[in-house]
Amino acid sequence: MTPAPENESPAVDEAYAADEPHPEAQAVLDALEAMGAPSIADLSPEDAREQMGDLLAVDSSIEVASVDDRRIDGSRGDIPIRIYDPADEPNDGDPEPRPPICYFHGGGWVLGDLESADPTCRKLATETGSPVVSVDYRLAPEHPFPAALEDCSAALEWVAENAGDFGGDPERLVLAGDSAGGNLAAGTTLLTRYRDGPSVAYQVLVYPVTGDATETAAYEENGEGYVLTTEESEWFRDHYFEREIDAANVFAAPRLTNDGLLSELPPATILTAGFDPLRDDGAAYADRLEAAGVPVSYRNYPGMIHGFFGMLERPADLSVAHEAHADVAADLRDALE
Template identity: 70%
Template sequence: MTPTAADEPHPEAQAVLDALEAMDVPSLADLTPERARETMAAMFDRDSDIAVARVEDRRIDGPAGEIPIRIYDPDPGSDSDRADDESRPTICYFHGGGWVVGSIDADDATCRKLATETGYPVVSVGYRLAPEHPFPAGLEDCYAALEWAADSVDDLGGDRDRIVLAGESAGGTLATATCLLTNRRDGPPVAYQVLFYPATGDATGTDSYEAYGDGYLLSTEESEWFRTHYFEREIDEANVFAAPRLASDRLLSDLPPATIVTAGFDPLRDDGAAYADRLAEAGVSVSDRNYPDMIHGFAGMLEPPVELEVAHEAHADLAADLHEAFE
């Protein structure tokens, strides 16, 4: 995959950047994790107007206590109302936030859009955050949510053989790492993975990391701050469940097909593209979708006051990939 950037960000994306600059929002790298969460929640936690037939909050058992989840069902008809061939794929979604910030509430609009655009139920997972719970705590929660989803597909009107793992940014990392982990543990099978601008390895030194590491929403300074809090030990940064791009071809070859979304003005663009190449070289079917005039996080910018038309297009593209995969 050869990702590209446009000559300049899309006017709608530039408007977002200009608004943030005018607001003088502090860099997360200058805040404590607690203050960073408060800042991000104030900016992004809001009730979405994207209508979904049923939204339900639950708590499920995890490896260290209960895990909050939110279920979005665009068609909550009972399972008995559906014919055998009408069972649907189920999407397990992991939010972004550098493993330190972010929440189910922050990605509410994204999950509503995923559900309505695909027609599939979505299970959003509130995994544990660092530094209170460093790697691999969040990953273990994501795996527990996968197990729950696989055991609950009948209630969701889903299909155990058609589970999709999806995530944005750090959540994309967790999604593909959960695919690796379930293969290692001979756990529930995953049929597809959706990775929005994931962090998959060491991005430093890539062209995009150096060119777009300041002034394009996600800064390289913040990226390093996230990693410092996520990893309790330096050696963990080389773990394939934290940096899946380091996995062998043999491990990668067992992963399910993927859609990998990158943005032209994202410091993680080349990292995501390199992972797409690794998967393809290992024989995995990859749909690589680069949006050259977009910024990190754009796929979640779906409603006023931060709404990008390209975000809606990206979800339509993703839905097309999934429908093609499962039809």
């Protein structure tokens, strides 16, 4: 078992890898190796998107009562969104509105869309009983930082203004995302507080990018053989940031934010995976938030790999992924009900 770093940071002390990947995660790794697909880092963004689309092409078996595709106004054009509602009727006969979850997909700011996030959003909706709004923000390199952040901020404002139309409570807004989407959720939470925009009640950050992961032990330990490689991480960053200085912007690297602003942020659930180069990055942000007085539920899944949270459908149907969604739902109930 990889030992936790020796320091006084509680979350980082819990961020470790098991002796080996969980058998279900190992089966995914074996299947990916057998496919022999080229590394994303060797592809153009267009080819990488095609490869990801082929890999994730699946009709979800997770049923929700309704799925509604819409387009909302953004600062640079329309933003596609998809609203998932698990209730048969608005509020399912209950006059109490539910916390709406605004979800930002992963994909290194270069890949991903409403389809890639579909199983995750369906699962979140069914586990929490809340409406989930998936956001198809603009992608790099065609639209580098801060385009995606601007779209996510616009989506948050739209949800705050329109939540009541689909059974959501605008006073209990939740921002959530995985990987690059976790980065955008954290950044949007900071940005709306900085601008005195819509109030966010909770944030769910799944193996988020929060700073310079290259300075962490996990980045070196898990840089090869566990879905996301260090070479691919650098490929994503190079496409997202046109200027090196942008990578140090606090809305792109929330871990660099001063304690004063961090202390004003809402409670958070932060999930990491043991065999993920981003493991210690997420844990370090959990420690920054806790040190600033923000309540944090930090959950590390030692046998898991990057991307596991969305592995909910055959052929990659991980039991721990379902457990992680149940954990997130429990945290939201404890914090918001």
